[in-house]
Amino acid sequence: MKEIKYPITGACQCGEVTYQLTEPPLVVIACHCRECQKLSITAFSITALANTTAVTFKGDLKEWRRIADSGNVNGAKFCGTCGNRFFHFNPAEPDKLKLKSSNLSHTQIINPTMHVWVSQK
Ligand SMILES: [Zn+2]
Numbered sequence: 001m002k003e004i005k006y007p008i009t010g011a012c013q014c015g016e017v018t019y020q021l022t023e024p025p026l027v028v029i030a031c032h033c034r035e036c037q038k039l040s041i042t043a044f045s046i047t048a049l050a051n052t053t054a055v056t057f058k059g060d061l062k063e064w065r066r067i068a069d070s071g072n073v074n075g076a077k078f079c080g081t082c083g084n085r086f087f088h089f090n091p092a093e094p095d096k097l098k099l100k101s102s103n104l105s106h107t108q109i110i111n112p113t114m115h116v117w118v119s120q121k
């Protein structure tokens with residue numbers, strides 16, 4: 001695997017929103033829960049947990065929130081034009097972001113080392 005040089009950049013499908021990640025994600029997770037199946041419109045979604053301070057966005061992000069089974073608020077930020085999802089967050093834990101890392105330019109990052117919710121796989 002080639003070494004990744006930070007910062008790396010990402011963009012949504014229409015290119016209206018761009019972002020930069022300045023350090024490696026803390027962990028990359030494949031989540032097999034029903035919500036992620038719906039979100040990704042496939043069998044699972046890949047999430048890179050990152051420090052909020054390591055990510056900067058440029059462009060107009062829209063927001064949507066839902067209450068998870070755990071009672072936690074699950075916020076989502078996405079491009080208002082093409083609808084591409086950027087990250088999820090819990091407003092109670094503002095220091096961490098769950099990046100939908102598939103729109104980063106370095107696809108090597110899309111390499112999960114942990115699988116969660118395999119019961120719903
Ligand atoms: Zn877009």
Ligand SMILES: [Zn+2]
Pocket residue numbers: 031032033034035036037117
């Ligand atoms: Zn999930």
